[in-house]
Amino acid sequence: MINRREFLKNTVKGIAGLAVPLAAIEIINPRKLHAANSSEKSKVRWVFLVDTYKCVGCGFCVKACKNENEIPYDANVTRTWVERYVLTKEGRLFADSPKGARDGFITTKIDRGLGNFQDIKKEDIKKAFFVPKLCNQCENPPCVQVCPVGATYQTDDGVVLVDRTWCIGCGYCIMACPYGVRFFHPKYHTAEKCNFCYHRITKGMKTACVQACPFGARMIGNIKDPNDPVTKIITTERVGVLKSEYGTKPQVYYIGLDEEVR
Amino acid sequence: MKSHIWRPLYAVVGIIALALLARVFYVPKDFGIHERGYMYGWYREGNIEDWKNVKVKYQGKNYCKDCHPDKVESIDKTPHAIIQCENCHGPAIDHPSDPPKLAIDRSRQQCLRCHFPLAYPTSSRSKIRGIDPEKHNPDIECVMCHNPHKPSLKGIK
Numbered sequence: 001m002i003n004r005r006e007f008l009k010n011t012v013k014g015i016a017g018l019a020v021p022l023a024a025i026e027i028i029n030p031r032k033l034h035a036a037n038s039s040e041k042s043k044v045r046w047v048f049l050v051d052t053y054k055c056v057g058c059g060f061c062v063k064a065c066k067n068e069n070e071i072p073y074d075a076n077v078t079r080t081w082v083e084r085y086v087l088t089k090e091g092r093l094f095a096d097s098p099k100g101a102r103d104g105f106i107t108t109k110i111d112r113g114l115g116n117f118q119d120i121k122k123e124d125i126k127k128a129f130f131v132p133k134l135c136n137q138c139e140n141p142p143c144v145q146v147c148p149v150g151a152t153y154q155t156d157d158g159v160v161l162v163d164r165t166w167c168i169g170c171g172y173c174i175m176a177c178p179y180g181v182r183f184f185h186p187k188y189h190t191a192e193k194c195n196f197c198y199h200r201i202t203k204g205m206k207t208a209c210v211q212a213c214p215f216g217a218r219m220i221g222n223i224k225d226p227n228d229p230v231t232k233i234i235t236t237e238r239v240g241v242l243k244s245e246y247g248t249k250p251q252v253y254y255i256g257l258d259e260e261v262r
Numbered sequence: 263m264k265s266h267i268w269r270p271l272y273a274v275v276g277i278i279a280l281a282l283l284a285r286v287f288y289v290p291k292d293f294g295i296h297e298r299g300y301m302y303g304w305y306r307e308g309n310i311e312d313w314k315n316v317k318v319k320y321q322g323k324n325y326c327k328d329c330h331p332d333k334v335e336s337i338d339k340t341p342h343a344i345i346q347c348e349n350c351h352g353p354a355i356d357h358p359s360d361p362p363k364l365a366i367d368r369s370r371q372q373c374l375r376c377h378f379p380l381a382y383p384t385s386s387r388s389k390i391r392g393i394d395p396e397k398h399n400p401d402i403e404c405v406m407c408h409n410p411h412k413p414s415l416k417g418i419k
Contacts, residue, residue, distance in 0.1 A: 042297070052385075053384070053385070053386060054386055055385065055386075056376060056385060056386055056387035056390060057375075057380070057385070057387055058375040058376050059375055060345075060346075060349045060375065063349070064320055064348070064349070064353075067319055067320070067352075067353050068318075068319050068320055068353065069316075086382075103371055103375070104371075104374070104375030104376075104378075105375075105378070105380065106371060106374040106375065106378040106395070107378070108380065122381045125381070125382065125383065126383075127382075127383060127384040128380070128382035128383065128384065128385060129382060129384045129385040130385055130387070140302075141302060144301070144302045145301055145302070150293065150304040150305050150306070151305070152305075153296070153298070153302060153303055153304060153305035153309075154298045154302040154303060155297070155298075155310060156296075156297035156298065156303075161305075161309060161310065161313055163305060163306055163309040163312075164312075165306075165309070165312075166305075166306055166309070195313060198313045198314060198316075199313060199314055199315065199316035199317075199318060200318055202314050203314075203318070205318065205322075208319075208320045211320055211322055211346060212320065212346055212348070212349055214344040214345045214346070214349070214376075215344065215386065256384075
């Protein structure tokens with residue numbers, strides 16, 4: 001039979017004993033932990049701005065990108081490419097990007113694949129324009145979420161990188177990207193993507209495509225710097241992003257984006 | 263419990279222990295959770311340096327200007343001033359030491375990137391003057407008549 005003193009003692013011990021394991025098994029949030037330990041967060045968040053009115057489809061950006069980032073020149077893969085959209089007055093949409101527009105667009109014929117070409121008469125065109133594409137360096141990158149080995153990741157300045165030594169080549173990230181910017185590098189056989197020329201932007205240079213563009217259709221900037229010309233345009237002018245419905249929060253902004261652009 | 267249950271269980275535990283031991287040696291020390299948390303920031307930190315160390319190939323117009331100021335000044339007086347030297351001359355990399363000579367792209371296709379006429383009403387491509395490559399001296403290269411650094415034929419003909 002338990003007496004009053006023993007009962008109270010055991011109750012106190014029991015409560016104390018329960019409290020300790022509860023505190024011990026609280027799940028550690030790495031972000032909270034890092035926020036508590038680091039003195040300041042990154043002051044840089046790279047973003048990209050494309051002015052589709054200025055793009056003439058010369059393809060110098062694609063040429064420069066392939067050379068700068070050592071993507072085999074004749075392989076039909078590229079980190080950035082330019083798409084041509086032609087809308088006819090009948091309401092038909094044609095789009096092509098032969099070789100990713102590495103050699104520009106030097107014909108009126110639209111490449112429809114498998115050796116088929118469609119020539120559209122000048123009078124039939126309602127609107128036609130060029131849209132450069134590249135990695136959106138999403139704020140919520142789905143490609144990073146699906147990597148099973150931690151080979152692709154986002155740096156604190158927002159750029160998504162691929163660790164070639166760590167990538168196992170499973171291709172999940174290539175399937176996960178809604179923008180189709182990822183591919184296998186023909187030489188390294190690992191996932192490959194645009195990284196805003198990380199080796200250049202971290203040295204204070206522009207990306208190879210921005211530098212090569214004669215018309216200023218491509219711009220790169222730091223959205224965390226309010227005086228950055230790119231930030232000023234994004235925050236004060238009408239800009240669009242691609243496939244916002246996916247919730248990926250893409251960070252490549254477009255001026256003059258048309259609803260036909262996918 | 264009977265030993266025929268324990269024995270394979272020992273083997274399984276042993277394999278797991280070996281895998282964990284191998285992991286300790288195989289996974290680099292800087293592999294772990296970084297700034298963007300577990301979902302986006304789980305990686306080998308040394309890889310950021312690997313990417314930063316990639317060689318810069320396109321050096322830009324100002325790099326060329328140091329040794330070729332006359333060429334840069336002459337093209338700057340023309341509409342071609344907006345074109346980077348390396349778009350036609352190729353990436354400088356470590357020129358003049360490596361490569362000592364750059365391969366210039368003088369092809370018709372190079373000029374047609376902009377000067378093939380595409381009358382696209384909502385693109386500024388339609389504002390660039392173009393030629394029909396099948397009718398405009400199809401057999402010779404553009405640079406036979408037009409100097410890319412001074413493309414206008416005014417005063418030459």
